[in-house]
Ligand SMILES: Cc1ncc(C[n+]2csc(CCOP(=O)(O)OP(=O)(O)O)c2C)c(N)n1
């Protein structure tokens with residue numbers, strides 16, 4: 001509510017480096033302690049301010065928009081063009097979805113602190129323009145696979161909010177019947193949720209191979225973080241994907257930090273869109289939903305419709321929280337930096353600016369949508385809390401693909417044996 005009623009408009013901070021002021025200096029000094037500076041490739045990236053696209057023309061319910069000229073960079077390909085046409089209906093749907101996924105993550109944070117969610121838990125607050133932008137840009141039956149920051153994708157791609165929260169609380173209504181918890185969540189078009197850094201990249205490449213083999217019309221969006229980008233298996237996947245020109249978009253969510261360290265301290269080249277060698281890439285302002293949606297559309301056309309093989313899409317974004325619930329996220333970056341990003345580059349506030357300035361919706365209508373999102377999440381929290389724990393028999397289900405089970409399965413103790 002504060003974001004809607006409060007006066008601060010998204011400020012068009014033209015931080016051409018893509019990094020908040022002061023960070024370069026701090027990062028450079030930390031790097032110099034551990035590695036020769038010469039090995040660090042640091043180039044200017046896209047700007048990452050939300051709310052910098054401008055309305056050009058409006059006819060009835062169609063908005064012709066020009067994305068900010070510093071929103072894309074490209075490597076071995078043309079950058080996406082800056083013009084977008086978008087309907088009022090789409091803008092309203094995007095806004096609602098962004099509010100819902102943020103509220104869902106905020107509810108998860110509270111449930112975790114109340115010890116109703118346990119174990120590992122990674123929130124995507126601050127990165128909503130990516131999941132929601134992609135969701136609205138690609139067909140609902142294209143496939144997405146990601147690492148641990150997966151809750152928004154599950155909710156958006158058919159799982160729904162109750163099934164995410166139920167799964168996190170280990171309840172029977174969870175999308176994996178409460179047996180998986182965070183990261184172990186799937187829908188027919190979302191292949192998880194993976195806890196081993198980078199492991200989903202070869203899996204996603206394999207799924208893309210299957211699409212090509214079956215001559216399916218679907219693309220696969222394989223997501224990974226800036227930390228995961230240094231994994232060997234990522235480069236092996238790049239190799240195979242290009243060798244066979246698979247319909248595979250490699251999507252790097254560069255939120256500038258891995259687990260307890262910054263991208264500059266861990267990557268010899270922080271321009272992740274250039275790291276595919278002969279695979280072209282684009283770098284995208286990951287805080288402006290106009291840019292993220294446009295980039296996802298461009299990538300799909302490149303890989304699926306035009307069959308040009310894989311493409312790397314690097315979204316430059318920011319996570320407001322730590323890596324996981326056990327990381328306060330303030331030991332390797334300053335509170336000021338987080339605060340500055342929240343108050344000047346928030347993706348939801350950026351979209352709010354468009355909605356009011358382009359007269360898509362009044363402040364009152366936006367407040368009503370925000371309340372609607374809050375109601376959806378509040379109701380989902382109550383439904384999930386009321387859901388029972390999974391039945392004990394579920395311990396033995398979903399271990400093997402139906403029909404391929406062995407005669408029996410051993411439990412925790414030698415004499416605890418289940419016969420199928
Ligand atoms: C193979 C492997 N190595 C190390 C870890 C521990 N680990 C978990 S997340 C992480 C960093 C990931 O950073 P990034 O890919 O940037 O993702 P972000 O948390 O920023 O979304 C590490 C090192 C792991 N889970 N798996």
Ligand SMILES: [Mg+2]
Pocket residue numbers: 225226227253254255256257258
């Ligand atoms: Mg990261």
